Amino acid sequence: QKEVEQNSGPLSVPEGAIASLNCTYSDRGSQSFFWYRQYSGKSPELIMSIYSNGDKEDGRFTAQLNKASQYVSLLIRDSQPSDSATYLCAVNLGYNNNDMRFGAGTRLTVKP
Amino acid sequence: EAQVTQNPRYLITVTGKKLTVTCSQNMNHEYMSWYRQDPGLGLRQIYYSMNVEVTDKGDVPEGYKVSRKEKRNFPLILESPSPNQTSLYFCASSLTGLMTDGGYTFGSGTRLTVV
Numbered sequence A: 001q002k003e004v005e006q007n008s009g010p011l012s013v014p015e016g017a018i019a020s021l022n023c024t025y026s027d028r029g030s031q032s033f034f035w036y037r038q039y040s041g042k043s044p045e046l047i048m049s050i051y052s053n054g055d056k057e058d059g060r061f062t063a064q065l066n067k068a069s070q071y072v073s074l075l076i077r078d079s080q081p082s083d084s085a086t087y088l089c090a091v092n093l094g095y096n097n098n099d100m101r102f103g104a105g106t107r108l109t110v111k112p
Numbered sequence B: 001e002a003q004v005t006q007n008p009r010y011l012i013t014v015t016g017k018k019l020t021v022t023c024s025q026n027m028n029h030e031y032m033s034w035y036r037q038d039p040g041l042g043l044r045q046i047y048y049s050m051n052v053e054v055t056d057k058g059d060v061p062e063g064y065k066v067s068r069k070e071k072r073n074f075p076l077i078l079e080s081p082s083p084n085q086t087s088l089y090f091c092a093s094s095l096t097g098l099m100t101d102g103g104y105t106f107g108s109g110t111r112l113t114v115v
Helices: none
Strands: A004-006 A011-014 A019-025 A032-038 A045-050 A054-058 A061-066 A071-076 A085-092 A100-102 A106-111 B004-007 B010-013 B019-025 B031-038 B042-051 B054-057 B076-078 B087-094 B110-114
Touching: A004 A085, A011 A019, A019 A032, A019 A085, A019 A106, A032 A061, A032 A071, A045 A054, A045 A061, A045 A071, A071 A085, A100 B042, B004 B087, B010 B019, B019 B031, B019 B087, B019 B110
Parallel strands: A011 A106, B010 B110
Antiparallel strands: A004 A019, A019 A071, A032 A045, A032 A085, A054 A061, A061 A071, A085 A100, A085 A106, B004 B019, B019 B076, B031 B042, B031 B087, B042 B054, B087 B110
């Protein structure tokens, strides 16, 4: 079992819709969770971090964390074509504070 | 501007010819790390450094070396590159590397092809 799993996609949504990206992780001791956006040929860019169960909102982005289910998600409201990118989930495994593991990413396409 | 600078952006080399990819950050970050990104495998950590003169192996260290003689620089050395090291490489840094640090800042990437 991979430590951080994401559906590779592609996930396609129409402009203005809500895009929902999901991530599961294997280590129950994980403490910190991140979402990165990566445009094709570019470097990952941090868009959200979440440390506690529940929702965290930042503009059109909402991160949701459920540690009991070992599940973290990213919702993008009012999706725009400029949101088309690969979204990487990253989890700090907790038994070593430096141990950040990345999922393989979900490719999102927002169609005008 | 706060940034992580990698060079070169693109590199084509031949098997066995030693090469160095440079990484420099201007944010006074203690923690620096190297990743490689391959299709379907995501980002895999090669080496990381908690501070000057402190380095440790990540998940895929074979065939790579690093050094951290100064806080700002963390070069990645391939002593004898092989075709299976063809990949997209990213350098990343954060203030301390601890879990509450708020994530990494990534360099712009180096696309390496070994023929």
